[in-house]
């Protein structure tokens with residue numbers, strides 16, 4: 001992903017139409033239901049909102065509520081490639097602590113942050129140099145060993161509060177990722193592949209900081225449009241800035257984070273696994289306003305040698321096979337090559353049949 005400092009790069013016209021949903025959305029009340037979104041003939045300016053809190057029994061696999069959520073999640077991921085989820089497994093205090101922890105982490109001297117070296121892209125300390133955007137990754141979080149080792153690297157004198165905060169937050173986001181992945185597998189009648197799919201991958205927890213626009217700039221692109229290459233991404237940002245491109249219309253939908261919600265985004269790997277049914281949403285970060293942006297993300301990642309393959313349940317005469325089997329790391333290498341970076345269809349070019 002390249003970083004540009006101007007919102008004019010790749011920018012699409014922003015939808016000016018505001019529906020009644022949008023007003024409710026901004027007020028944080030009465031979020032639109034998926035069925036309502038589908039009936040809207042206007043260009044969408046919000047992504048689906050799915051509530052995992054209102055019926056705790058619905059989080060029990062196999063229950064009636066679970067099956068209902070499976071359908072909602074699947075429809076959202078097929079139509080938008082992402083959704084906002086209300087999930088109360090993460091207390092507000094933990095979320096606030098996580099934002100404070102990110103601030104203290106990024107305020108450390110550059111030499112300290114650079115100690116988190118990783119030869120693989122987006123895993124260690126990454127910055128655009130200025131820095132207008134920076135990120136740090138912790139592979140295998142929420143494992144305590146991984147989080148402890150990262151904490152010790154950043155604070156050799158110790159920082160148990162930071163370690164506990166990152167451990168708890170990544171654990172909750174990992175739980176949420178698993179829940180969503182299971183719902184998607186169940187919704188396609190492919191639940192029997194869920195355990196082995198989880199076992200053949202791992203997690204990456206990343207924290208990100210984005211600077212506000214420079215003086216005189218109204219807005220500034222801080223992360224260019226891309227699809228995630230991994231399985232599923234769960235994001236928790238403090239302020240707006242994340243924009244998702246709508247699948248059919250190509251317009252950029254601006255997301256406004258709310259206190260109890262997370263953003264779930266489908267990656268290319270899961271799009272391929274689903275034989276193209278799931279959409280991997282293009283998204284970007286455009287900064288405006290005066291508040292620095294912090295975001296943490298839990299990325300589920302296949303093992304490098306894992307072969308991404310469509311299960312037989314997802315191929316039939318109405319859904320002919322769209323992707324050949326491929327190794328995750330080979331695809332990532334292609335996607336990060338010049339050819340891969342210069343196209344919006346890296347997955348189709350690399351693995352499409």
Ligand SMILES: O=C(O)CCC(=O)C(=O)O
Pocket residue numbers: 208223228235237242283284285295297
């Ligand atoms: O900062 C965010 O919220 C989005 C980050 C992102 O899209 C990524 O790291 O792939």
Ligand SMILES: [Fe+2]
Pocket residue numbers: 226227228233283
């Ligand atoms: Fe992303």
